[in-house]
Amino acid sequence: MPEETPRTSGPLRRIRRDGISYTLLGTAHVSRASAEDVHTLLASGDFDAVAIELCPARHQALVNPDVWGQTDLYQVFRQGRAAMMAASLALGAYQQRLAEQFNVRPGEEMRTAMEGALQRGLPVLLIDRDVGTTLRRVYRNVPWWQRLNILGGLLGSVLSREQVSEQEIERLKEGDLLETTFAEFADRNTVLYEPLIAERDQYMAARLCQEARRDGYKNVLAVIGAGHLKGIASHLETGNTCADADATVRRLEARPPASRWPKLIPWLIVAVILAGFGIGFSRSPDLGWAMIWDWLLINGVLSALGALIAAGHPATVLTAFLAAPWTSLNPMIGAGMVAGAVELYFRKPRVADFNNLRHDVTHWRGWWRNRVARTLLVFFLASLGSAVGTYVAGFLIYDRLIGG
Incomplete structure (x- = not known):
């Protein structure tokens, strides 16, 4: 790492590929220190674009907390989206519970990145896969007899009033809300780990390359969960992820066909x-x-x-x-x-x-x-x-x- 790179409390990797410098900042989604790391890096003025670990739907929910007020519930029922809406609410409930326990807004580092980019006139790149696609791929990847177990675990984790354990806190320092919610299952279930973590590592690496090449960015700051840093860095450095980024994105965005x-x-x-x-x-x-x-x-x-x-x-x-x-x-x-x-x-x-x-x-x-x-x-x-x-x-x- 070059000496002029600002020091951060979280893990930091700088990767150069195809004439583009990618600075990957690993963050904890319930840490004020991570938000300060983002502010420190942006203050250096070294970057011409900021990428964040959000998809358009999660970005909209973050910047517009009243997004549910624009929902037509009848259309949700008609279009078969009730289960997806309930899952999104469940994840939001877990996020709110964390906010109350830690007295901090989860995702504060993402808000800091967006606000800092806006102040400096930098584009914000949304590089994570759509949460609905990820949940569908998780659902399709798990044998049907395990799905009720996972749904029960999800509901239990978000409705429980117990304090988040130290073990869960450590997971939050490395991953994101999706991973933490399903962590009990992902740790021992490779079919769940693949769409939830491994695919998203590859997808975000491909999106970084795709965006940087298309718009000619030369120095991109990527604010991601610390648990994704190693996987994304590996895909940026080796393999065909960046060489054929468009094909990778299309493949990983495809919703698996229903049986x-x-x-x-x-x-x-x-x-x-x-x-x-x-x-x-x-x-x-x-x-x-x-x-x-x-x-x-x-x-x-x-x-x-x-x-x-x-x-x-x-x-x-x-x-x-x-x-x-x-x-x-x-x-x-x-x-x-x-x-x-x-x-x-x-x-x-x-x-x-x-x-x-x-x-x-x-x-x-x-x-x-x-x-x-x-x-x-x-x-x-x-x-x-x-x-x-x-x-x-x-x-x-x-x-x-x-x-x-």
Whole structure:
């Protein structure tokens, strides 16, 4: 490292490739010292661009805390983005809990980098992969039987009121919120480590090369989590990551194709249920009608129970009861979507609900108190009740056939 390079408390690497100097600053996302390191480096005036470990979505959330207020929840349900929104809220809740414990805003070094770049008229390069793409690749990379375990761990980590442990603090000094949230699983699961950490190292290295070459930057400061420094440096120094940066970015941005068989399962279940009704009526009208009532009551009651547990409006609970038996026979629309739409109609979120959303979801009671979060709960719990009802009623229907 040249002697004129300012001293920093965090790890620092300078790499020269293809006539471009990349200065990689490893930061801790809950450290004031990291923000001071960024300020020190920018004050040197050596750089013509600043790259930060953010994607456009996370950048928008950082600079515009009220971004959720611009969300159309009905469109979120229609477009199948409810799970992604809930995951983003969960990560935001964990971030807020850290802020309260450490009395510091996580990501302060990123804000310092953006503000310092703006003051000096330097461009800000967003080099991290879209958080939605990363979560989808994590989800697709994990065997289906492990997904519920990971989702449970995520919810447990963000809703817990326990103080962050010393072990987790050390992880935060090296990684980012995504990695820390999934750290329990990433440490022992190579299929999770690959999309969450290794792919992002390669992606960010490729984005650095891509941006620098395209706009002719010669001295780029990259503010990244310390845990990514070694991987990014390795990709910058060796391999084909920079030699074919465009192809690398396209490959790692691709969303993995969904498996076909999960899409076929709902239709197969519908076919089996309808076949059961047909067999029942062929044996006896009384048996057929008994099976119909089993289907209507079990599916409707469990979906309504889910909406009730979510503290949905009485009309929402009634709608879940009436809609679930029929939506379960049409995989194109779910009981949760219908119940969520009714909840939105009767209890439109207020401006205060959006403003307080990030803070409310840090505690489990806030998910019921905040209208935005409660609508998501209605969607998920009504859907879960209907799904459970489908299987319970289906087994009961075929039990009647076998017993009859």
